[in-house]
Amino acid sequence: MLQIRNGRDFIGGLGMILVSLLFIWFGRDLEVGNSFQMGPGYFPTMLSLLLVAIGLIIIVQSLVVMGKDEPAEPANWKAFGLVILAPIFFGLAMPGLGLAPTMLAMIVAVSFASKYASWRRSVALGLFMAVCSVVLFTRLLSLPVSAFAPWIPILGGAG
Amino acid sequence: MDIFSDLWLGATTAFQPINLAYGFVGCLLGTAIGVLPGLGPTATIAMLLPITFGLQPESALIMLAGIFYGAQYGGSTTAILINLPGESSSVVTAIDGYQMARKGRAGPALATAALGSFFAGTVATVLLAVAAPPLAAVALEFGPAEYFSLMILGLVASVALASGSLSKAFAMIVFGLLLGSIGTDVESGTPRYVFDVPQLYDGLNFVAVSMGIFGICEILRNLEHEQERSVGVKKVTGLMLNRDDFRRIRGPVLRGTALGSLLGVLPGGGAMLASFAAYAMEKRVSPNRAEFGKGAIEGVAAPEAANNAGAQTSFIPMLTLGIPGNPVMALMVGAMILQGITPGPNVISDEPALFWGMIVSMWSGNLMLVILNLPLIGLWVRMLTIPYHLLFPAIIGFCCIGAYSINNSVFDVFIMAGFSVIGFALSKLRFEPAPLLLGFILGPMLEENLRRAMLISQGDPTVFVRSPLSLALLVAAMIVLALVLAPSISRKRDEAFTE
Incomplete structure (x- = not known):
């Protein structure tokens, strides 16, 4: 058999x-x-x-051939879901929200894939990344991305 | 002598202040990511690739190359100091390096790694300068049949050198080749597997695919076994090697350099394999083999020399034949294409400033790394205190922007997300991702040359054995295959990977 x-x-x-x-x-x-x-x-x-x-x-x-006996690894579904969904969110939100809000929201959300995340640090990191990416990509490298896109009232379309 | 005028041309390119600056940035970045576990050169280069579009071709390639060999230096620092290899190529360095550090000899271990790497880098650079032009001249004579056979040899060799199951590595290559066939067929203009998605007509974007498989997927794997890093490093004192140390590392460095240079040229080879093989060999031939595992300086010297030599010589097939041997070289090919340069044997004659500039920059980069690394060790160790839970969101952020900026479209971001899922599933099933990427890159080239060769020969498949060069390459592929299939060798191969 x-x-x-x-x-x-x-x-x-x-x-x-x-x-x-x-x-x-x-x-x-x-x-x-x-x-x-x-x-x-x-x-x-x-x-x-x-x-x-x-x-x-x-x-x-x-x-x-006999497989090696490896202990079953517990799947970390929360981390898995967040990390996979983050780029998808980025892709969906980027054209409407613009770089800065998208980056902030994505970083804060995805940081909770780690069990060591805390709200204060996540928001700080999100703000830091949002500012950095806007300065780096729209100012220094002048890529055609806007910091704030049409969905954001007042600011949208200006950056 | 011709080579001196060529090298002079290279020096005038590489020593331009702007190129020196970009080389420095590359080395600095490379060391940083080498120190940080969970962020490798492949993902970093993929992220930075779109940014290099605005640079001069020379500056762009010099910087990207710097990241690659800089990572080899950086990886060893943490391997020695805290037994945490930053890169896969320094895994074996940790064995004896960390033991040396525990005995209070961290300084000499670090110095050995740096000097061994520098020596190996210098030798490999000279090798590259000497060997590349004649190889390219031979490659200019290649017809489609020879190119096809050469790529077959490359793919077979990469399977043989991959760790794990052979049949699974073959499956990955074929899967990669199939993914490469997505997009418009070059010969007939027929779209293949595009499902009426306009962005797919140019095929899957390589940068997005590799960021998914190597960047995001790596994060998923790290988060599975997440733990706080505790960094307790004693102050490093006394970098100097004594006379006895010098005597002991001379042989291992030479042997490591030779073995590393050789393995680097092979497709699928490169830094990691070189370091493993060098350590295994040193363990067998060294007169101090009893000391291995307990802090033998030879166990640091040989793999560190080998991984740097291997990293450097893996540029040879990429620069002379246009065929990348590992994922990083595939990205370098991508960078060249972005700059409007067709990689292949013509690069040396058409873009001499670029070619020789890159070679000279490798040597100057290695020098910078020695100077950078030894005094700045404290800084690199402090970088490790950045916790991973702050690092990985930033990596994801940069990956997203990187993917977006390839074509200024969100489509590539979705492709990246998709391939991170595929990559994660494959790693769960213990499939190696590197052969997949290699197949993906070589797929279109392989198909084009196959079809051209068959068209020229009017459908006669003997064209691949009638040309002596093509025959020789195919025979070499068969020999490699036979060697790996032979039971005694495959047992040795397993040993080499488990050691």
Whole structure:
């Protein structure tokens, strides 16, 4: 009876096969062509098939070779969620709010991913980063970003 | 002699006040991030890349290179003083370096690391200056078939040198190659995997991808095992080495430099592997091997020389062939493209001031680092007292602005966020991210050369074995593959990584 000896690799192998199937599925309309005149689909399709094969090998290995016993790590979902959401918030808020408010809000929020965060220090860090980034990026490097964007009354559009 | 006029040209470029200043900034930044665990050269260079757009190409590349080798210096300082390697390349330095520090010999350990690095950096720079032009001349003769075979060799070698499972490293390469195929197909103009998103027509942005995988993902991993750093450092006194020390480090530094230079050139190699290999070798050949692990000065000298040599010589394939061997070199290629320079064998003849300026700046940068590092050690140690919970929000902030400023669009910020999730999932499943990035960079080049070669040969795949050069490269790839697959070697390889 086959049994999974290395669960992590088993999932990893399955994941690789899933990735290659996605590439095959979304590339199904690309012309493959032949080896003389390769179409745009040739290279990705071949690679996807190769990845399926490698995924299968990883799965076979996970059935044969014993995985190292590692203690399960407790997942820190709060930190994980905050750190992933921070750039997404930045991307959504930046065009409307402008650099300074976005940076301040993001830094304060994301700092609570750490268990050592405190409100006072987080706000101080957020203000510091907001000022620094505005000075550095809009003044010194003159990137086309505004410190305050239309959603902010009065200040918006001026910086 | 030609090389002297070339070096003179390089010196006039590198010693321009503006370039010296940027080189200094690079070294300073590099040392700082080298000292700070959780922030590596890859993420830093990715963050700063968009900013360098406004600089002269020479200044930009000199600064970015400075960050890379500066990090090798900085990483060793904390490894020795508080047993906390700032970079992966100084992990082995901590073993004996920290023991020396505990015995009150922190000064000589730091001096050994700095002098060993400086010696290795000088040798590797000379090697780069001597070896690069002839290599580039050979590379000019390369056709598509040779380029294809060379990249295959590079990818195979990077798998062989990666730690962990072989099949998983291969999977990462292929995954990276697939990600590289996203965007408009160069030959036919057909969009691939773009889902009608206009920003994807140029492909995924490399800087955003690497910031996600190396910058944000690293933060996620650090927050999982978050703990307060307690920094208790005794005052460092007596940096001088005595005569006995000098006698003992001479051999290890030479061997480390040689091994590091060699491993740095290999794709997938570079600083980390060089330091591990040098330590393992020294442990075998040193007459003082009984002392290893208990504060042997050889155990500091060899890996420190090797990691700096490896960092320096990893520029060779990037500058002569346009093929990056590690993620940092891939970013350097990106920086060149941003500046409108096509990386490849033509850089030496088309941009001599840039090429030789960079080489000379590496040497002057190494000199600056020695001067910077030894007297300023107190400052670097104080940097460690910045708690991580204040540091990581700032890193995320800079990553966001960095990603935004690539194209002044929020799209790249989302790409970065997406790849931080992918990178985190991969690291949980114990897949190495570095081969993925390498595949991602080389993917388009690999495909283009494959298609061109097959078009020229009218669909005859023997074109790759008919050219002697291409055949030799493929045979080399097979040998590398066979070596890693051979059981005895793979056992040794595991040993080398666990040591």
